Amino acid sequence: MRRKSISLVALLICISCSPRDFLSRRLAADLISASPAFKAPQQLLVQTGIVSSKEYPSPEFLVLQHRGWLTATNATCPAGIAPPPCWDLALTPSGVDAVRSLLSSDDAIKPSFTIPVARRELADITGISKQANAADVEFTWHWIPLNEIGAALYSSDVRYQSSVGFRDFDDGWRVVTSSTRSGQGIDEALKNAAPSS
Numbered sequence: 589m590r591r592k593s594i595s596l597v598a599l600l601i602c603i604s605c606s607p608r609d610f611l612s613r614r615l616a617a618d619l620i621s622a623s624p625a626f627k628a629p630q631q632l633l634v635q636t637g638i639v640s641s642k643e644y645p646s647p648e649f650l651v652l653q654h655r656g657w658l659t660a661t662n663a664t665c666p667a668g669i670a671p672p673p674c675w676d677l678a679l680t681p682s683g684v685d686a687v688r689s690l691l692s693s694d695d696a697i698k699p700s701f702t703i704p705v706a707r708r709e710l711a712d713i714t715g716i717s718k719q720a721n722a723a724d725v726e727f728t729w730h731w732i733p734l735n736e737i738g739a740a741l742y743s744s745d746v747r748y749q750s751s752v753g754f755r756d757f758d759d760g761w762r763v764v765t766s767s768t769r770s771g772q773g774i775d776e777a778l779k780n781a782a783p784s785s
Contacts, residue, residue, distance in 0.1 A: 611754060611761045613713040616725045619763045621710050625774040629704040629734065636677050637699040638663050644675045651740050657683030686737055705738035706731040711747055721756035728784055748781035
């Protein structure tokens with residue numbers, strides 16, 4: 589009789605619990621993957637026309653140039669653009685083909701435009717450290733290219749290690765969106781990600 593009453597009490601306690609009351613690896617993975625910062629695609633700003641040596645050669649522009657999608661010729665710096673030397677950047681015909689389907693007709697005529705090139709994919713939750721109503725969750729993730737430009741810039745084989753703070757509220761666990769005493773927010777976690785070994 590006593591065993592049945594203990595089971596009944598345990599069942600009643602579990603019924604009143606929400607799935608978000610216990611920070612499991614699965615819940616942490618779901619909350620990280622669903623966060624706006626994690627879901628936001630990586631954007632590439634492509635600028636054509638005359639740019640200073642401060643903007644060129646960026647690693648991204650060098651990859652686009654190496655792939656034959658962008659040309660760069662030495663140019664005189666106009667007033668207001670410094671430091672010299674300046675470069676005149678233009679999309680090649682194959683570069684126009686590569687970005688055409690990614691742009692609206694209005695963006696296609698602008699000297700600079702932004703295109704989505706990759707999205708994040710969670711690989712694994714590697715650890716959870718809890719203390720009272722706060723936790724730090726370590727996880728690995730990688731880029732998934734969205735198009736041929738993304739594939740040239742981001743390898744899906746490279747894994748990144750990040751750590752993000754979580755807080756337990758009255759309605760369950762949540763990902764911290766900005767830095768707090770108990771941990772860094774998801775934005776900082778993604779910006780400070782280091783390739784894992």
